[in-house]
Amino acid sequence: MTLPSFSVVLETANLSMAELDGVRETLESLSAQSLPIENAADVFLVDSGDVPEHVLQHMLSTYGWVRAMRLPRGTGYEELKMAGANAATGEVVVFVDGDCFYERGWLEAMLAPFSDRSVLVVGGATAIDSRTAYGLGVAIAFSFAARGSSPALHTTNRYHMNNVAFRRSVLQSIPIPSRRPCYRMTGLHVAALEAAGHTIWRQPAARARHAPPNGFFHFMWRFLLFGHDGVAVPRLIAAEARSLGRSRHQHRTTLQLFKRWTVQSTVKLIEHFRLQPSRVLSLPIVAPVIVGAIIFQAAGAVAALLAPKRLLEAMPDDLLRASTCQPGPELSPSAAQREPGKTL
Secondary structure: OOOOOEEEEEEOHHHHOOOHHHHHHHHHHHHOOOOOHHHOOEEEEEEOOOOOHHHHHHHHHHOOOOEEEEOOOOOOHHHHHHHHHHHOOOOEEEEEEOOEEEOOOHHHHHHHHHHOOOOOEEEEEEEEOOOOHHHHHHHHHOOOOOOOOOOOOEEEOOOOOOEEEEEHHHHHHOOOOOOOOOOOOHHHHHHHHHHOOOOEEEEEEEEEEEOOOOOHHHHHHHHHHHHHHHHHHHHHHHHHHHHOOOOHHHOOOHHHHHHHHHHHHHHHHHHHHHHOHHHHHHHHHHHHHHHHHHHHHHHHHHHHHHOOOHHHHOOOHHHHHOOOOOOOOOOOOOHHHHOOOEEO
């Protein structure tokens, strides 16, 4: 099997809501891959000021295969990703996040499908770190799909930007959008990929562990924004489809998104307790976490229905830095789109 050349892009926008130890753990997990990370054409750590200079220099000296790219403060999550992709030289661009741990065989599993030239987009299997009762509750309620028992590659209609790979040519022709009135742009990008006739593949063997929200404040806002986007994203997709003369019926509705969330949460609940029956003892902690997630997600959906801009305008600064959300009219191209950034 011949693997394509590849580049890895790690942005630091999530550090505004996480700890620096998280990105160190991410880099350590990349260094331990079965396919050596040194084989990458480039590994970019794309930063807009969230990593202190002395910490950044220590990371660069510890992990010699990393190159830092500095962009102006205010450059958002998706823009940092695209800046790294635009600078990449590998045929395939692999996106990772600084609050995830990637299992030893993750990179090899992620790249393996690209030995088939027809494969253009591959998403991995990310799950919330569920080793604590709090983490288990979040894992059940979060938007990540259940891992399931089948290891086979299969088609899907979603991906998560913390664990996905694209042929670089696809990102050049259909870049990840930014500066829209929603928190995450993945749903918009998926709709554009599907409209162009591209298939998204899911690779269950490319497994990553994502840190749970860092405290109540982060937890609350994450699920408020999930609920908001459950309403806002289908509306944005439908509006864009109408403007381009496409049928809106080919896109998922809010009701379909919430139905999927309910089904996958139920599947994850059953899956976790089937694999570890003793964890039923943690239900006094797990249940309130799940109920809280439902309440905040419902509140976010109601806010999006009644006052679409209010919730986004109330977002704290640290969450804004971890997004390219724009509550009002779309902005002019960001710094990440105007200039390639400075590489160290």
